[in-house]
Amino acid sequence: MIAKYALRFVSLGYLAVLLVAPIGFVFWQTFEHGVGPAWDTVATPDALHALKVTLILTAIAVPANTIFGVLCALAIVRHRYPGAGIVNAVVDLPLALSPVVVGLALLVLYGRGGWLGGHGIVFALPGMVLATIFVSLPFVVREVVPVLREIGTEQEQVAATLGASAFQTFRRVTWPAIRWATLYGVVLTTARALGEFGAVSVVSGRLAGQTESLTLYVQDRYQSFDNTGAYAAAVLLALLALATLLLMTRLKPNEGVQ
Amino acid sequence: MAANADILPAAPGARRSLAPGLSIGISSLYLSAIVLLPLAALGWKAHGWGAISTPQATAALKLTLELSLVVALVNAVAGTAIAWTLVRDRFVGQGFVNALVDLPFALPTIVAGLTLLALYGPKSPVGINAAFTRWGLLLALLFVTLPFVVRTVQPVLFELDREMEDAAASLGASRFTTFLRIVLPSILPAVLSGVALAFARAVGEFGAVVLISGNLPFKTEVVAVYVFGRLESGDSGGAAAASVVILSISFGVLLAIGALRRWVTRHDR
Structure with missing residues (x-):
């Protein structure tokens, strides 16, 4: 006892x-002095711009990784082809990689003297988008793959023998089964995209009011000894995280709480 | 007959799901462009071990590995304890605690670092100042790695058949013996796989440690922060070399987890 x-x-x-x-x-x-003063510290032009940048990054990375995630899960589970194992392994890489390494890799590739350098990708929004896509890539794949394995191919084969086209089979049979897993993956992707710091920090060039996302803004405020501003922006990010957490708990299948 | 030809696909299986060429082609292309190409460029850039055999680089690497090892060990114990509390215990607010465990995954790492610094930093209201010390680093790494072991052990513990434990108890085994002999062997692969994930995460962590560590070379500089520092001083060759070391560790851990999973599935059935 x-x-x-x-x-x-x-x-x-x-x-x-x-x-x-x-x-x-x-x-x-x-919130010691109420919501008003807290909001005033967030509502500066730089902070609002940083919020806008973060939302843009998320708005591009999430749909891209969702479409890729579903296609890639299908490629991993439903098809046998040489290199399937490699695809499966590479998908996990962003989970294990340091964000700084990701940022550096993008910098080396697209930066000055890089293989694809000189197109204004690094130290600008496109580089930050690529970094965000990179780090948030595995989540949809990882959620959809086990469900696809679980449901098997019987129903899809039945649909096919009944004359459904590939697209019809996907829309009517496969998609309804993987819908919730995809949504859960989307929530995880969103959380990661909103909060990414290291990779974006390396490729952004940190120009306040231009290439500063909300996470970078938090660091910038803290290092300029503006604790109030840093806390307010951090709380805003934390609230977004709590909202995602709430969605995660709602969507997640029960995995072992008595 | 014409109707039949329409209904029966010419090659069964070819239409099973979206045209194979489409999903395989697009996903391979996307993976290559987003993940592999930048990493290849990084490998190309990193030449020679000279850049990482400087004292500062080896100190950062050594500190990172030591800290990650401690983080892995603490997580093995704390994570298993939390998983046990969530599965076997019953108390008010359990659902809330269960949701709370995911918080480090949802919370941006820079926010995690900032909140730790607020409570355990120079202006700490509880009188603990871990800023710019290795304790601060440890705290930050424990924060971001908390969910890994809990989330790998929890489902296994949940599925575990309790009859064996009851049998052991009825045969006179103490609770500790029962745990050691019956429960631990079943959850060990899950613990190890969670520990490996936590280790990999700790090796590469940047956002949570960048504020609290103070980045003092030889003292509190971990390897990810070292890479960032090299980059800021224009030494991208040195940064790339240290990155390749981190990259190899990540690869190694992924391979180890994969091998562990295959071993478990082979011995399970």
Whole structure:
């Protein structure tokens, strides 16, 4: 009995010290004087521009990775071809790679003297878009692949023998089965795209009011000793994260809570 | 007969899903352009081990590996404990705690670093200042790697048959022995795979540590921050060389996890 309570105490204590206390404290500091002053510190032109940049990056990366994610999952699960194993392995790479390495790789490729250098890609929005796409690439694939494996091909074969075209089969049979997995992947992709820092930081050139995303803005404010501004922007990002978390909990299949 | 020819596809299987050429072609092309081409360019740029055998580079690499090892060990214990609490324990607010575990995945890393700095930094209201120390680094890395072990162990623990544990207990095994002999062997592959993911994440982490570490060379500079520093001083060759080292570690961990999964599926059935 004592062991049970001790374990509960240790587990919850770990979470409280590491997660809840720091985040709660920043929220409290930001809203200490109410929502009004907190909003005023976020509503500066630079901050709003940073928010806009972040939303643009997300708006491009998420649809691109969603379409790719579904196609790639189909390619991995439904087809046998040489190199399938490599595709499967490469998809996981962005999960294990340091964001700084990702940024550097893009910089080396598209920067001055690079193989594809000199097209205004790095230190500009296109480079940041590529970085965001890179780091948020695996999520839809990883969520859709197990579902595709699970449902098997029987229903698709039936549809095909009944004369459905490939597209009809996908729209009427496959898509309804993978819809929720795709959506869950989209939520994860969005969270990652909104919050990406390292890779974007390397390729952006950090021009305030131009190539500064919201995460970069947080760092910039903190390093200029504007704690209030940094906290306010951080809280804004944290709220977006909490919204994603809420969606994640709603969409996720129950995986082991009693 | 004409109607039949319409209904029955000429080559069964060819129409099973979207035209194979389309999905394979597009996804290979996309992967090559987005992931492989930049990494190839990076490998091309990194020539020679000279750039990473400088004292500063080796110090950063050594610190990173040591910290990641500690992070992996702490996660193995704490992650298993949290997973156990979520699956086997019952208390009010359990669903909330379960959702909370995903928070480090959802929260931007720079925000994670900033919040830790607010509570455990120079202006700490609890009187703990971990800024610019290795303790601060450890805290930041533990924050971002928290979900890995919990999320790999939790489903396995949930599926685990409790009859064996009951049998062990009825035969007089203590709770500790039961855990060690019955539960641990079943969840060990999951723990290891979570630990490997946490290790890989810790090796490459940048956003969460960049503010709290202070980036003091030889003291609190981890390898990702070192790469960034090299880049800012215009030494992209040195940055690329250190990056390739990080890249190889990531590859190695991925391969190890893959091998572990294959081993488990072979011995499971």
